[in-house]
Amino acid sequence: MLNSLNLDQLRVFVAINDHGSFSAAARQLHRAQSAVSNAIVNLETALGTTLFDRSGWKPQLTDHGYSLLVDAREVLARADQFKARALRLTQGLEAELSVVLDVMFPTVQLVDLVARFQQTFPGVVLRLCTEVLGGVPERVLTGEYDLGVQGSLPDIAPGLTSHILPEIAIVPVAAASHPLMGQRKISNDMLREYTQIVLTDHSGRTAGRTFSVYSNRQILTADLGSKYAMLRAGLGWGFMPRSFVEEDLGAARLIELDLAERQPRNQSMPLFLIRRDSDPLGPAGRWVVDTLTQAVTISKDLP
Structure with missing residues (x-):
């Protein structure tokens, strides 16, 4: 019955x-x-x-x-x-929206974006992934993800449309117990003598290229969390997003290194929102683009 x-x-x-x-x-x-x-x-x-x-x-x-x-x-x-x-x-709303983000993308900003997305599009599944260097454009170009937030890698691949996002501050850090702690005006020659913990790309798009790598001795990882843990453990020095290590710097668990030479590349990192030229976005995708790029407009309007 x-x-x-x-x-x-x-x-x-x-x-x-x-x-x-x-x-x-x-x-x-x-x-x-x-x-x-x-x-x-x-x-x-x-x-x-x-x-x-x-x-x-x-x-x-x-x-x-x-x-x-x-x-x-x-x-x-x-x-x-x-x-x-x-x-x-x-009416054209996506059933799912997928976004791949560079590991350097600020966590606080991501949480805020997701919270606002859920309120605006409660019926749309949001799928997220983090990648390093060329991994972000690779996943967007293959169609695996709809949008990407590309950092680390400064080049925009053919077939992608990009939108400039606010840069993020990058700082060289090491544990308080590291031999470089307390050194003034650390030269590049001195940096080469100490192990540097470096994010590495497994997509193949940056083969033969390095970004802000100084040391002859390196530990390579594709995970920002493991890099952070190794820095905290004193296993080497490396560049990190300031927002990621702000509390550690304040508590002196990590120390910002005083480098004699700092190129613009290792002082801040540009971010780009990328999408495929050939695929139009639905309402949820356009909302993400507008929300993230709005921060650029606001920063330009500020005195």
Whole structure:
């Protein structure tokens, strides 16, 4: 009999409970009271249980009715979500949006972006991934991801459209126990003698190229978290986003190194929002582009 159960019956069930009587539910639903009564009788028959005790002047939920009311509300809520999502899809809204981000992208900014995205597009699945150097454009160009936030790598590959984002500050750091701690105007020759922890690219797009690498002795990793842990452990020195190590610098767990020569490349890192030229974005994708690039507009307007 459960095959005869339908959403309309569940709506009547909930309405009777919420409005206190069959007649009040009928008025709320713009139905005849007999239609409301028949809907509940049919629902009880389909379920094989009594939902309301009708012996008094006001219908009261039975124990089974009380238990099933929670499920009925959940089914109706999911059905409403289903219909709303179907409507959005027919209007061009993406079912899923995927974004690949450079590991240097500030975590605080990412969390804020995701929180605002969820509020604006609650029915769109957001898929995120982090990559290093050429890994970001690689995943966008192959179509695996819709958008990318490219850092580290300064070149924009053919086939991609880019939008400039605010740069992020980069600092050379080492643990407080590191031999370079306390040194003034550290020369490049001195840096070469100490192990540098370097982010490496496994995409192949930067083969034969290095970025802000000084030391002859290196530890290579494609993960910013492991680089951070090795820096904290005193296993080497390296460049990190200031936002990532701000607390460590304040607590003197990491020390900013005083380099004699700092090129613009290792003082700040440009970020670019990238997407494929050939694929138009839907409303959620355009919202991400507008939200991230808005910060550039605001910074230009500030005195």
